[in-house]
Amino acid sequence: MGNKQTIFTDEQLDAYQDCTFFTRKEILRLHGRYHELAPHLVPMDYTNDPDVKIPLALIVNMPELKENPFRNRIVESFSEDGQGNLSFNDFVDMFSVLSETAPRELKAIYAFKIYDFNVDNYICKEDLEKTLNRLTKEELTPEEVNLVCEKAIEEADLDGDSKLSFADFENMISRAPDFLSTFHIRI
């Protein structure tokens, strides 16, 4: 187990385990994946917390994210600078939230961020249109998209401001039967 000691100290591993839903082994595996993305950038040794960030373009090419229509948004909403550059901490954070064991509330918060394309803390019609177009690869006609957006807002909007605040979104998503089973990524 000499390998473990050189990547992280025990304290770091414990801290990560406290902060995420991962086991020790999984954290090390995550580091492996992170290292794989940019072997020349990411050191194998994380005991001194190097300040390394991997740009969005590399992360989006992971097989887990590659097919996801919201991949850019996922990475962006988990990056600290909002531009999609992920440090290892952000990386672990991302997969922790998207892991199976994360609670629904936590997932809802980040799902809201992901679907909030213009980062204004509301899911407005624009965001919905973008979501729909990504979901269907723009197969729907503009009228259809319009109709769906209107219906969706009408359904979920509780305070009548014709856009979805986080409260609306949470209320809607908390009753969705498939949210938990679909909003996770295995790594």
Added chain:
Amino acid sequence: MPRHKLIASESDGKDNEFSLYYVEVEENSQGGQEKQTTRDGKRRRERNGEVSRRRASEKRTTEVDTKRAEKKHEKRHKTARKEGEKHEKRQRRKNADEEEAEEESNKEKKNIKNERTKTLRRDDEKEKDVKKKRKKHVKNEEDNANSGKTKQKDCHDMPLKEKKKKRKKPETTSESESKSESDSAPESKDNQAVGVLGSLTPEELEKLKEAVDERKKLIATMRGKPWPMKKKLVVLRSSCVLQRQETLLIISFLYYSNCQKWMKFQRDFENFKTACIPWEMKIKEIESHFGSSVASYFIFLRWMYGINMILFGLTFGLVMVPEALMGKPYGSIPRKTVPREEEASAMNFAILWDFGGYAKYSVLFYGYYNSQRAIGWLKFRLPLSYFLVGVGTVAYSYMVVIRTMARNANEEGGGDDTSFNFSWKTFTSWDYLIGNPETADNKFASITTSFKEAIVEEQESRKDDNIHLTRFLRVLANFLVLCCLAGSGYLIYFVVRRSQKFALLGLENYGWWERNEVNMVMSLLGMFCPMLFDVISTLENYHPRVALQWQLGRIFALFLGNLYTFIIALMDAIQLKRAEEEIVKKNMTIWQANLYNGTVPDNSTAPPITVHPADIPRGPCWETMVGQEFVRLIISDTMTTYITLLIGDFLRAVLVRFLNNCWCWDLEYGFPSYSEFDVSGNVLGLIFNQGMIWMGAFYAPCLPALNLLRLHVSMYLQCWAVMCCNVPQERVFKASGSNNFYMAMLLVILFLSTLPAIYTIVSIPPSFDCGPFSGKTRMFDVIQETLESDFPAWFGKMFSYASNPGLVLPFLLLLVLAIYYLQSTSKTYKRVNMELKKKLQTQNEENKKKNKLAALKAANELEQARKAGEQRSSSSQHTQNSEPPVSSTHTTTRPPASRGHTSSGHLPGHPQQPQKNSHSNRR
């Protein structure tokens, strides 16, 4: 400090690190003290003015020293050679972080810790001229506080420094830690600990404990917090500091170290547990390629494997092993010996493959077991154990299935209302697990179609073009399906009857086909009928999901029909065997009489003649026959599954892949293409397989073991097949919704398969010369026998009272009443729930209307105000009037929140966002 410098420059390794650390600690403690001094008012500065100045100069030199030493150290370790500056920057930033964390922890700490000192100080200020004694006391207190601060600081600087130094061995860390601690405050530690402990009142102790508990709670819920990792780590570190402080204060030293150990153990245990889940990685891989629906099959398979593992453990540990170890050995009694006429061929592979010969007369089957009440030196009650294990397997299966169903129902609870149809479709339809381009394409297509369908439904403009035609077609399709079902049922019945005829005439005269006809026919029917149904269902023109359910229902009916035909035919066979048994019984007495008459004509007291057990005539033992049938069925079923897999999937994939280059049309996307993974069919196969296990396990204890083997192999084989030669299915079958569907089918099958087993156990008398219950009129007599002979008399009496129909019937009645009551209450709850929902909805709508009205009103007012303002402002300056109206329109677009938490527009944990938000809104 020349000494440190000297050491830092000269010595290397541990010593170097240690001395360096020492310097830093010194510096920190001084810094802390200085801070403290600046905080304390004038009085103190006056007193300590000189000292602090001197210390400051000292500190500067130390800083220089440390920096130099650090650089040297870095060079020596060759780790961050180029990043010298960066490193320092980071360090500074980290220190800032540390400061934050410290503030946070201090906030809590300060109130408690400095309370006493503060009050004392206040007193002190009030009476400035009072005796020096008191001042001294205060000073002591402050010193204590200072040293406490120092400790705190170096405590939470510790991890950082450690990281910087990159120790290779954790032991050295702890060592130096302890050393540095003892170095930095060697004498004050004890004093402080004792002093603080002595000076703290129980209330303060309580407070401290509370604070610590709060921290612990925070750590426990840390992972659920939507904070970025950095913040988490900082908070964690600060709480870590707190914890260490507590340990220094010895408030609950043992308590916390134990706690830590316990937490560590829990964590390790958790790690171990996840490492123990079998096939997790395989399933994850499949899930990421094919989405959750295919993975749900494998998860179901794994679940099944777990159940079978327990069934196997029960039968193996409590029935098979005791009989094999402690029972009479092979060849001791007739039921444990191969009869003379079968001896010659008993070792032939064909016979063994059919579970005849030696396999038939072994622990694998019911007939081998002896009816001796207690065996071995343990006095193991084998017949009782056999019976209880048989009952226990079924009971356990019921329990597990129902528990799982209840859990699933809980998870799904409330998901059935369709008030958020479109939003759900928008936000939850993408499966984040998908990592395969083809699956992704299919998913895109299915999402698009589902949207289109929903839109069409919403518009309700679709006209049924020809309702009569579709009706006619549907009726026709159902008729055809019924014909298929009846035909397959009749075919099986016919084949089973024919096989009985063959069996009566002796199987040896027939070939392989005649011997395996029943199983082959059943397997073939199971293979081809679903395809036929699929073709027929295209007539019906149903919605795909509805069509899928119809299809599943039909296959279910087919399998069930086949199984029950098989069972009915088996019942017939049992009756035949029993008739045969009667004849054998009669013949037996004649044979015995002949034996005695022939060999010992006159002397009746002579020792009994020893006849080799293989020569003694015996009954046909219908139980073993039933067990054999089930085992054969399972084997042939498994074989067909594997062969279909190899031919239908693997060979097809190979052909399509390699013939595609030299073929006239595109094979990959044209007619044959690659096969899809058929989730529903596979699940059904698994369920029926399990049903057969439940049915046959009583008569063939080896069945769970066989099934375990089968599941194990198919796990690997199917995983491989899926990954190598299947394409993801186009039809969407949601995993979450279907889980309980599978479970419900499993429950039905469990019930249906226990019925015949229970019927045979209860109503058919066991064979007279084989099995653990031979010689009894009914199998369950073994319970009564045990009650009579193994339990005290009063217990048997009580049991007989309890099993009295006069008691049992009221009890049953009570149960029924309870069920009725619970059901009706749940119904009312449901209704109330619905009403509440409706109320909520109407309220929401009202709110919406109100809000809209309010917004309109506000807009009107605003308009008027603006007009007025414009009129007014036209006379005054022009520069100011643009800003206020914009901001006020901003407020009107968001009417006052109607609900408590609607105002929480921004996300928790991200305080920087609201500003951004308002900013962007204003834009």
